[in-house]
């Protein structure tokens with residue numbers, strides 16, 4: 278019987294940096310290759326690249342980046358634990374929302390950035406249990422290594438459903454059904470801005486024996502974006518045009534159905550709160566959260582919190598309705614997480630394992646409050662399971 282996971286923090290939480298394990302020789306060699314790639318990139322760009330470019334190279338450089346290379350990433354042996362890795366109850370709870378969307382849109386499921394494939398397997402199994410399988414479960418994954426891992430997970434967990442799963446190389450022209458992204462938007466590279474007394478500066482990366490911060494005046498586009506945000510005085514934070522462009526692009530292609538994003542983040546007023554004046558960038562390495570994005574490039578994950586107001590606006594500008602915005606705890610409870618637990622034999626090993634995971638998924642001090650869920654849709658009634666209570670749309 279597998280032991281329950283020890284309790285590493287979710288990807289969003291901070292923890293003091295002590296006793297960091299040394300990378301092995303292979304990992305050190307990969308890190309050296311990533312550093313050389315960055316050095317050349319910065320040199321070719323004339324001595325400076327944006328932080329978005331830096332993060333894109335560190336996470337997604339073909340064959341070398343954190344997501345595209347050999348890093349272990351998820352689970353106890355990796356760098357962080359995501360909700361689908363904690364318990365099958367996460368994916369099984371999402372099935373009630375998925376069923377409501379699929380019923381109303383007569384469509385399929387598209388999962389972005391499917392990680393280890395755990396969420397796909399759990400969701401498909403639960404939909405099968407309810408006789409509500411979509412014809413296709415599509416996955417858009419940037420990492421070839423993760424595609425392989427997803428195929429292995431699905432072949433082991435749901436071999437009979439594998440023919441329904443398709444991996445895509447790009448977004449389809451038209452989408453009907455449910456688009457799902459758990460902890461995807463936080464992995465989209467942001468730009469870092471420094472609001473000063475005079476012009477807004479963009480904080481990017483130069484080279485001085487290694488990557489170092491360096492600023493230059495922000496482009497007209499980023500300056501215009503900076504001017505729309507509720508920031509005062511000397512302030513550093515991120516903006517993420519690529520994340521909002523991704524949402525806008527999905528929204529434009531969505532003929533009927535819903536986009537559902539689960540991630541850590543805040544509405545705009547909280548994101549750019551005066552007290553959060555150094556931004557939200559974080560590196561994740563072996564279950565430690567570090568505020569140095571230059572730590573072991575290629576071996577550590579990098580993330581920024583999500584501005585959910587910007588996500589909502591991107592969807593609404595493309596004609597979608599804001600179906601709901603709430604905390605993960607409210608969402609999962611309303612979607613039926615605790616009812617699924619009641620189906621288990623009380624105090625059985627399965628029940629006890631689930632109880633530990635459920636605590637982490639729901640507790641405000643763990644993932645319950647910091648993680649939020651946003652739903653945007655076309656041709657879908659309000660009142661989707663997950664969003665019937667705890668409505669926080671007013672905060673966006």
Ligand SMILES: C[S@@+](CC[C@H](N)C(=O)[O-])C[C@H]1O[C@@H](n2cnc3c(N)ncnc32)[C@H](O)[C@@H]1O
Pocket residue numbers: 344351359360361362389390391392393417418419420423458459460461464465523
């Ligand atoms: C932290 S992982 C989350 C994985 C998984 N959803 C989970 O919850 O375990 C972030 C994932 O987002 C993917 N990703 C980032 N940007 C993406 C994009 N534009 N389209 C699709 N996937 C993307 C990464 O490749 C990676 O698989």
